[in-house]
Amino acid sequence: MTVVNATDYFQFVPSNPWLAVGWRDRAAITLPIAPYLERKGIGFIASGVEQIRPDVSQLQLENGETLDYDYLILATGPKLMFSEVEGAGPEGGFTHSVCTVDHAERAHEDFERLLENPGPVVIGAFQGASCFGPAYEYAFILDKALRKRKLRSKVPITFVNIFAAGVCVAIPPVEATPVPTGAPKTGYMIESMVTAIVHNIAAELEGKEANYKGSWHAICLADMGDRGAAFVALPQMPPRDVNWFAAGRWVHLAKIAFEKYFIRKMKKGTSEPVYEKYMMRALGIRRLE
Ligand SMILES: Cc1cc2nc3c(=O)[nH]c(=O)nc-3n(C[C@H](O)[C@H](O)[C@H](O)COP(=O)(O)OP(=O)(O)OC[C@H]3O[C@@H](n4cnc5c(N)ncnc54)[C@H](O)[C@@H]3O)c2cc1C
Incomplete structure (x- = not known):
C-alpha cells in the first residue's frame, strides 16, 4: 500500500x-x-x-x-477556483482564505496588520462555493479575537451572503419612552423583508444588482374579543405617508377571516396570491419599495 x-x-x-x-x-x-x-x-x-x-x-x-497500481483510491480534495472570480484569492488576488494552512498563515499576517490599523472586514463565500461553514466560523472567531483585544468596535464586519428578516433584526427604538421599548415588527412588515431578500438573492444569482428594499408597511388587526381596531401605517416607522385607523365589530370578523386565509396560504405554500397582490396594490400597499 x-x-x-x-x-x-x-x-x-x-x-x-x-x-x-x-x-x-x-x-x-x-x-x-x-x-x-x-x-x-x-x-x-x-x-x-x-x-x-x-x-x-x-x-x-x-x-x-x-x-x-492494482487499485487506486482518489481523495484529492477540493480544487480551489479563485481564478473564476477576478481579484479573488490570496495568490494574485485581494482576498484571504482559510482553505489551506498556507492561506491561513497569510491571512494571519494581515490579521496582525489589521490589529495595528483596524478597519472594516468583509467575510463571505464566493459563487460556486460548496462549503459555507468555515466562513461563518471565521466570522465568529474573528469577532471573538477582536473582542479579546478590545478592538471589535473599530472593525465593522460585513458577512456577505447572509440576510436576516423578522424579529431577529435589530431595529433601533423609534423614540425614547418612559419604559424602554423596542420598535414593533409586524407580520406584513416581515413579509416585505422576506420578499426583498428573495428578490435580492435571485438578482445576485443572475449577476444583477441586488438593491430590493422591503417597504416595511404595517397592516394590523388588533382584536378586542368581539370587536377590534385596524390600522394601516405606510411605512410602519414615522414619518408616514399613510396613517389610517378604524374600529368596530368588523375588525374581529376580519381577524377570524384572516386567520383562516393565512393558514390556508401556509398550507398551500403561496406567500402572495395574485389577487392579494392586486388588492393590496389598489390600497397602495406594496411589499417592495
Ligand atoms: C476552514 C475549514 C474548516 C472546516 N471544518 C470542518 C469541520 O469542522 N468538520 C468537518 O467535518 N469538515 C470541515 N471542513 C471540511 C473538511 O476539511 C473537508 O471536507 C475534508 O478535509 C475533505 O477531505 P478530503 O480527504 O476529501 O480532502 P482534503 O482534506 O483536501 O485532502 C486532499 C489531499 O489530496 C492531496 N492532493 C490534491 N491533489 C493532489 C494531486 N494531484 N496529487 C497528490 N495529492 C493531491 C492534497 O495535498 C490533500 O492532502 C472544513 C473545511 C475548511 C476549509
Missing part, C-alpha cells in the same frame, strides 16, 4: 481559521506524513500526481516517477 500526497505533511484543515487569528501556529496543526505511515508499514511518496493512466494502471507523478 502506498500513499501519494502533493505535500509531505498532513494539515488539520478545520483549525485553519484559528491559525488565521493566531490561536494556533502551523506546527500545532500539521504533521509529517511519512513517519506515521512508516510505523504501519505503509509506503509514502510526497509528490503530486500529474496524470492517471487507467489504460496501464499507472500514475505519472510530478517528481518524474511512475507508480503502478
Whole structure:
C-alpha cells in the first residue's frame, strides 16, 4: 500500500481559521506524513500526481516517477477556483482564505496588520462555493479575537451572503419612552423583508444588482374579543405617508377571516396570491419599495 500526497505533511484543515487569528501556529496543526505511515508499514511518496493512466494502471507523478497500481483510491480534495472570480484569492488576488494552512498563515499576517490599523472586514463565500461553514466560523472567531483585544468596535464586519428578516433584526427604538421599548415588527412588515431578500438573492444569482428594499408597511388587526381596531401605517416607522385607523365589530370578523386565509396560504405554500397582490396594490400597499 502506498500513499501519494502533493505535500509531505498532513494539515488539520478545520483549525485553519484559528491559525488565521493566531490561536494556533502551523506546527500545532500539521504533521509529517511519512513517519506515521512508516510505523504501519505503509509506503509514502510526497509528490503530486500529474496524470492517471487507467489504460496501464499507472500514475505519472510530478517528481518524474511512475507508480503502478492494482487499485487506486482518489481523495484529492477540493480544487480551489479563485481564478473564476477576478481579484479573488490570496495568490494574485485581494482576498484571504482559510482553505489551506498556507492561506491561513497569510491571512494571519494581515490579521496582525489589521490589529495595528483596524478597519472594516468583509467575510463571505464566493459563487460556486460548496462549503459555507468555515466562513461563518471565521466570522465568529474573528469577532471573538477582536473582542479579546478590545478592538471589535473599530472593525465593522460585513458577512456577505447572509440576510436576516423578522424579529431577529435589530431595529433601533423609534423614540425614547418612559419604559424602554423596542420598535414593533409586524407580520406584513416581515413579509416585505422576506420578499426583498428573495428578490435580492435571485438578482445576485443572475449577476444583477441586488438593491430590493422591503417597504416595511404595517397592516394590523388588533382584536378586542368581539370587536377590534385596524390600522394601516405606510411605512410602519414615522414619518408616514399613510396613517389610517378604524374600529368596530368588523375588525374581529376580519381577524377570524384572516386567520383562516393565512393558514390556508401556509398550507398551500403561496406567500402572495395574485389577487392579494392586486388588492393590496389598489390600497397602495406594496411589499417592495
Ligand atoms: C476552514 C475549514 C474548516 C472546516 N471544518 C470542518 C469541520 O469542522 N468538520 C468537518 O467535518 N469538515 C470541515 N471542513 C471540511 C473538511 O476539511 C473537508 O471536507 C475534508 O478535509 C475533505 O477531505 P478530503 O480527504 O476529501 O480532502 P482534503 O482534506 O483536501 O485532502 C486532499 C489531499 O489530496 C492531496 N492532493 C490534491 N491533489 C493532489 C494531486 N494531484 N496529487 C497528490 N495529492 C493531491 C492534497 O495535498 C490533500 O492532502 C472544513 C473545511 C475548511 C476549509
